Amino acid sequence: MTADHPRVLLADDAVLVREGVAQLLRVGGCEVLATFDDSDGVSAALASYDPVDVLVLDIRMPPTHTDEGLALLEGLRAAGVTAGVLLLSMYASPTLALRALSAGGATGYLLKDRIRDGGTLVDAVRTIARGGTVVDPEVVALLLQASASTSRLDELSTREKEVLSLMAEGRSNTGIAKHLHLAVKTVDSHVDHLMTKMGLESSADEHRRVLAVLELLRARET
Amino acid sequence: MSLRHDGEVTITDTRLRVVGPLTLAAAALVANLLAMSLLRAAAPYLELRDLLSMPVTGLAYGAAAGFLASGVRPTKVWALLTVSLGLAAPALSLGLAQDSWSWVALGSLGSFVVPAVGWICLSTLRGAEPGAEERRLILAAATVTSLIAVIRTATLDPAAFGWCQCVDNPLAVTGDADIYLAIEPWLTVGHLAAVAMVLLAVAVGAWHRPGRRAVHEYVLVTGSAVAIGGWVFADGALLAGAPTLTADPVVAAGLVAVLGVHVTGSVRRRPSRAHVADLLLAARERSTPGRLRELVARAVGDPSATVYWWDPSTQTYVDHLGRESDADVANALESHVLEVESEQRPIARVVTERVLVRDAGILQPVAEALRLSRENERLQAELAESLLQVRESRSRIVRASDDARRRIERDLHDGAQQLLISTGAKLNLATTRVDATRDPELAETLADASDELGRALEELRALARGITPTALVHGSLPDALEDLALRCPVPSRLHVEGGGKVNPEVAATAYFVVAECLVNVAKHAQASSAWVRVVLGDPLRVAVRDDGAGGADFKRGSGLRGLIDRVAAQGGSLDVVTSTGGTTVSATFPNGST
Incomplete structure (x- = not known):
């Protein structure tokens, strides 16, 4: 595996979407090892294609068409599998996103809509392959809008919230700086401040970012 | 069939109804006593037996009228009073013959005894007012009798005719005996016609009376026939100018028999009718079959009476303990069974050990009560x-x-x-x-x-x-509600209590309720916050509260209205409390596992 060419397994029951996603991933430089039309064969394929960097899973698949993708993620995490998982969903549901991220690091939750946005899908796969976390911008927006009056996020400034939400979308500090037209150093200091305010100081950098995103998601819990 | 019996069942105006008859009864008693003493003074040559039989019978009728009128339920006693006064009239008339101008007119009143006795006999037979045919006959007889009384008063003047040493009749229009003698046969014919009509009415009434005849009924019919016949004979003798009173004891015996049967019938019926009213009330109020049986037993005056209800599914009669009636009915005589039907369909049957009182005033309401009860039951079940x-x-x-x-x-x-x-x-x-x-x-x-x-x-x-609540497609109800709260423009928080599975249909309904409430909060409430509370379990409860201006109203076409059906279809209930401090909508659903 290399960060440039993540090895990917893909499961989606809609054949058109599956092919579209696979093609985008290939064009984006990912190595699509195999595709599945349900969640059944994925666990076995993990062993046969080892190493696998990222599983791209549709949430809603046969047989019940409810949360098979999410259940597979939780099962894999329980079995100690650390490979990254990107869940694709038709709906912007914060609770589903939280459930996904609660399963452990290297996880992402993205709306299928993003498939049409330039490199968003491939970027997300790469971020997750690196052990990062990705939450769909629409979900993040919902959370920020709704959490205006709750939790520790109150203490964050507007700019800091902006940075946090971009973090949640899986961007690196450099990416955030580019997006906000700021100096990377400025973004670094915003990140430090918001981490301090959220009580997340003494962890490794990538893990801290995951925790910050989880904090954002959990802000609604109480 | 009508349940009303001319006010006898009502208790209003009781006093007014009692005072009149009582006064008249007292007057009748006085008249009879007076008649007795006057006749004794005027005709000392008469045997005491002949002298007293009529006034004593009159006294008995007057007393009976007073007794019945003073009872708990006033009875119609006018016929009794008429008889009483009618009996006193001839005696009074004869007693006054030498002293008063009114003696002929008074004496004419005696004729009214005939229709009055007929009326008493018929009402005793039926236990209620005489039927329409009989009533018409009696009224016709009374009309004829009245005419005879008037004609006689206007044409008979014995003093002027030189028939007796007595006072003139100033009401007579002529003193010519020939005119009277020419009219007299016609008067007799009219009298006989009236008697025939009354006897016919009694016969019709006795014939129409349902069920087997009892002894007292034979006594009644015979008594009235004797009384009426004897009276005609005596009256005829009197008119013929032969004031013989030899028929009087026979007439008196018939009259006393009629009176005896009438009074005992009224007395026996009175408590039962009170029970019939109880029964009717109980039937209307959906009482148990056991309770109805008890009341029927009391109303028909037989504690062992059993009510068997018709069960259309098994085509049998079954009593309140579930026993079938066949053996019981096969052994029972006709006089012990009351069949209740409605439009030719069997409803119930009452079986008694004693002979059923053949009193329409009781049996008809009892039957009606049983019909009513069954009808009520059927309607309730249909509803x-x-x-x-x-x-x-x-x-x-x-x-x-x-x-x-x-x-x-x-x-x-x-x-x-x-x-x-x-x-x-x-x-x-x-x-x-x-x-x-x-x-x-x-x-x-x-x-x-x-x-x-x-x-x-x-x-x-x-x-x-x-x-459809897409959030419910992959998430639990609390997760879906959380997503809803997140989407609400008014800051909303979710509070979850309890746990356990939620029936998918209930979850969908709860979700729709919360969704609608949050839409309303955002649109109308002018609220700064909202709270969503869900209590998982059985029953499942959801509530949405806001701190807005209140004024939520089901009826003003709010979307909540559309939810009422949906909530009710789950057997749940929806409740809105609104005040100036905000609105709370809560819904509760049975959450049986499916």
Whole structure:
């Protein structure tokens, strides 16, 4: 595996979407090892294609068409599998996103809509392959809008919230700086401040970012 | 059949009804005593037996009238009083013959005894007013009798005719005996006609009376026939100018027999009628079969009476303990069984050990009460059944609509949404292959197409969310409610209590309720916060509270109204409390596991 060419397994029951996603991933430089039309064969394929960097899973698949993708993620995490998982969903549901991220690091939750946005899908796969976390911008927006009056996020400034939400979308500090037209150093200091305010100081950098995103998601819990 | 018996069942105006008869009864007593003493003074040569029989019988009738009128329920006693005064009249008349101008007129009143006795006899037979035919006959007889009394008073003047040493009749228009003698046969004919009509009425009444004849009824009919016949004979003798009173003891015996049967019948009937009223009330109030049996037993005056109800499913009569009636009825005589039917269909039968009192005033209301009770029961059952059907059909409608919604959402998800997304992927791929610097127009067109596709997808998502709670597709009810609270523009917080599984239909309904409430909060409440509370378990409760201006109203076409059906279809209830401090909508559902 290399960060440039993540090895990917893909499961989606809609054949058109599956092919579209696979093609985008290939064009984006990912190595699509195999595709599945349900969640059944994925666990076995993990062993046969080892190493696998990222599983791209549709949430809603046969047989019940409810949360098979999410259940597979939780099962894999329980079995100690650390490979990254990107869940694709038709709906912007914060609770589903939280459930996904609660399963452990290297996880992402993205709306299928993003498939049409330039490199968003491939970027997300790469971020997750690196052990990062990705939450769909629409979900993040919902959370920020709704959490205006709750939790520790109150203490964050507007700019800091902006940075946090971009973090949640899986961007690196450099990416955030580019997006906000700021100096990377400025973004670094915003990140430090918001981490301090959220009580997340003494962890490794990538893990801290995951925790910050989880904090954002959990802000609604109480 | 009518249940009303001319006010005898009502208790209003009782006093007024009692005072008149009582006064008249007293007057009748005085008249009879007076008649006795006057006749004794005027005719000392008469045997005491002949002298007293009529006034004593008159006294008995007057006393009976007073007794019955003073009872708990006033009885119609006018006929008794008429007899009493009618009996006193001839004696008074004879006693006054030498002293008063009114003696002829007074004596004429005696004729009214005949229709009055007929009336008493008939009302005793039926236990109620005489029937229409009989009543017409009696009234015709009374009219004829009245005419005779008037004609006689106007034409008979014994003093002027020189028939006796007595006072003139100033009411007579002529003193010519020939005129009177010419009229007299016709008067006798009229008298006989009246008697015939009364006897015919009694015969008709006795014939129409249902059931077997009892001894007292024979006594009654015979007594009245004797009394009426004897009276005619005596009256005829008197008219013929032969004032013989030899028929009087016979007449008196008939009259006393009639009176005795009438009074005992009235006395025996009185408490039972009170019980009939109880029975009717109980029938209306849906009493148990056991209680109805008890009341029927009391009303018919037989504690061992049993009520068997017709069971159409088994085609048998069954009593309140579930026993069949066959053996009982086979052994019973006709006089011990009361059959109750409604429109030719059997309803119930009452079987007694004693002979049933053949009193229409009791048996008809008893039958009516049993009919009423069964009818009530049937109506209640029908109502319950149709309510159940309505509820079930509402449930089916809601379920069918939910199924349809789920299918549409699923079709959207598997069809249009997937197609648009894969189209998006293709657009994306195309974009990567276009060199934007060499062909900016194409690049722009592709970007536009992608944007429009994004909007289409967003709209489709919103549409799917409105059709069915998509959050429930992959999440639990609390998760779905959390997503709802997040989407509400008014800051909303979710509070979850309890745990356990939620019936999917209940979850969908609870979700719709909360969704509608949050929409209302955002649109109308002018609230700064809202709270959603869900208590999982059975029953499942959800409540949405806001701190807005209040004024939520089911009836003003709020979307909540549309939810009432849906909530009710789950057997749940919806409750709105609104005040200036905000509004709370709460819903409770039975959450049986399915």
